[in-house]
Amino acid sequence: MNKASTSSDGDRPGGITPRRDPAAPSADVLEDVLGRFAEVEAGASARTLLAQVLAATLIAFTRTSSVRDPLTETAPGSAEEALAALAGIGHLRASLAAVDATWQVEAEQRIRQDDAAEGMTPESQGRGAGHEIALARRISPAASSFSQAKARRLIRDMPGTVDRLWSGMVTDQQASTVAGALDGADPETCRSIDERIREHPEMLHGKGQRRLHAEIRDLVQKLEPERSRERADRAARARHVSMTPLDDGMARVSATLRAIDAVALMYSLRTRAESLRAAGAKTSVTALEADLLVEDVQRSTRDAEQDSAGQAPRHPRPQPGLEVGIVITDTALLDREDDAGTARLEGYGTIPAHIVRDTLLGRPPGHLRHDEGDHPDLEVTAFFRRLYAAPSTGELIAMESPSRAFPAGLARMLRWRDTTCRTPWCNAMIRHSDHAIPHHRGGPTSFANGQGLCARCNLLKEHGLWVLTPLSRGESEPDTERAASPPGVWVWSSPHGATGASPTPPLIITWPDGPGEDDEPPGPSPSG
Template identity: 30%
Template sequence: MAYFYEKQVVRENEDRGVHIYQSERGAAAAIAINRRQSTNGACSYLRACRILLEDTPDLFDCFAHGHLTERQIKAITEPLEEVDANVRREFDAIFADHTDMFENLGVRAISDLVRKFTERFQSSEKAVKIEDEAAKRYVRFRKSKDCVMLSAKLPLAEGIALAKSIKKRAKAIFRMGNDPRTKQQLQADMLICSQLEGFPPKVPLFLDVKLIMTDKTLFASSHEPANLPGYGIIPAQYARELVAGAKVDLEDPFHLTLKDDELNRRIFTFPEIQRIYTAPGNQDLIAMDSKAREFPESLKEFIRIRDSICMTPYCDGVPEEIDHVVQRHLNGPTSVHNSSYRCRFCNLAKELPGWYEKVDYSIPHSIVINTGDGRTYRSLAPPATGIVREADPQANEQPRK
């Protein structure tokens, strides 16, 4: 395996005084040639091998038996590179007890799940990094063939809010059906039309951000990371400061220090907090129902937050459409249980002859999919908090006589 070849290269170069990183690059280049691949990413591949062999033996065993693909392993090890060996071993122990935790997940969903775990150990450091990156924000215009290319680096919360606002407004115009422009053209025009005349001293920015975090993370300095729909997992410390609009002291979470940086002097922000509850002792969001034929907007927002990824197993497509699991014309109810958030491709695929889906009400938002070839798959919404579903000890208690 690549790891053992790398060790051999390191030993051969130790006596010659070659730096460890130089030998790593040499081993990576040799392995890339043997694999008939570009050297781009070869060092990262070797680090993934080292993590598997040294720190995550249960993951390696699962990979060796063909239960995880190389792309899935890469998605797992990349976030684990950011933490130390003890944390990686702790994650491997969790995986040993929940070997099905990556079942039916695409590589992006797998990476988010592992990052949800690693963020617990990097909350304060990651919050500082996010603020540092915000200070490096920029907009660049580049002349291209017959057009101008625009690229930008924006602060996390403001960037998500801007993207959501433009997409929402463009989608509303597109649905009216009387505008010949595509969604992409509408979004580009929205960005251009959003420019204000002159150069005001402050830019008003209204945030519509759905931030999912536990009460312990918000009030009790827990390291359980939060989820920012449209972006993904963010550290607990940054989530607390995003809600408070100020620096939060970990030892005294109710002591706030107002931020006095250039970004806050330039932008007005108006955050709105929306609370969504889980059932006691549960990691899944509480259900809502509707008797309407179409999903009302409030229920749609709930479904978007609950599912967060395309509900078709292994799909990494961007979810865009909310629809019934059991179709409406087959008497499927308009309810949170009989709903799924999917990319357009998958939502159309489920209408093919022979494709059948049903809801398993015994498990929180579980969908059983029969693709028409005799095979069945199970789709499960990710837990709102944590990385695996833990059994509720209170639910297993016997009533007192």
């Protein structure tokens, strides 16, 4: 596909510079843009895509459904014009989401076909597609994976929803919510719900994501009750706690719990916090809830330590009673054979009735009934290694090992330096230490060639001809330091041409005391 002209008659690619003042119309801008589109030389599929985008734009601003008058029928400079513009942009976003889903599936299929042509085994074909698509879309691999799963579901099993999405009757957020709520559902269930949306798109009008998600899950529960227990058990086994660093010395601790446990926990924290406020505490209720949660965990830890030492807890306190509001019919509560019934959990929403029944009987979803055995980790006993230090300061700047595996000390240095997965756009936690230039291609096990990756990125990086190219920090460093130090940037290139940059973060970020002519923040230049 030939690129459009890149003349200097504007600050945008192709010289197309829309006016920055939305109230200053120009009769020449639209004709100029359309003329440039007509001059584009491209293949049939590329021209079809451009035509779809142009058609979507025209439809979005002439048949906008969320305002009384479309943009073309409003008075210039009026508030109606501004609202019609916003509505049209939202409509266009929905249409482009339909195009985006189509091309995500198309890209995956084409990469799979290329893998087959290269002689890869069927189970290996397309394994690296998600990584390439993520890089091309400039999002994290994890986010891309979720997006691809939704796109497949929409394109393959929900054509009616895609049509409504294209026409703007369904928003991109609603389509994403519906597709996400159908995760794990049978294709027949997806098609059944899709038919309802196609025939009655008004069923989505005015519904927020949380409410819409709950209603779709309620439909899934009714359409395939025989799989409800399996889904609930699988979801409960995935419960976990995670932490996200925040600014100013704060952090967010998130817990994925069984819904009944979560509601009970929140009710307990809220009740106790409100009691403290009523007793004269000046701290806000929400802050008191956070303090009580930490206090409970720390007290439990102390009690466990004292119990293991054969000591009685120093400050025994009775645990507060838990109250959970559940709305459920007597039939759903007592009929053990009915897995299609649902209940409503206060503060949560719709929940399968069998979860309530099993919880009351002491068998909540995810409850382990059998010993599932041990899974011992493999241990590596010893490695030779040598350390590199900067000649000028003696500071440890690198470490190298003759073995393929990264020693514990070197792996720790990589984690400290990289913080999160080094794949462009990925923010996942580091799980593996990886050779940027693979070991089998001569890459050393060193600080300079090492990087921290999440498990997913490390496994998929070797799938296909991914190429990582180092860009040096600068030629002013001595040869010994330059060879031992990691490059300023690793440029990632996927097998099919998607690219992204991964700057190497310093172990300690330092900024100049004040701006100067030659002062620049650490890292690559904007052009690098």
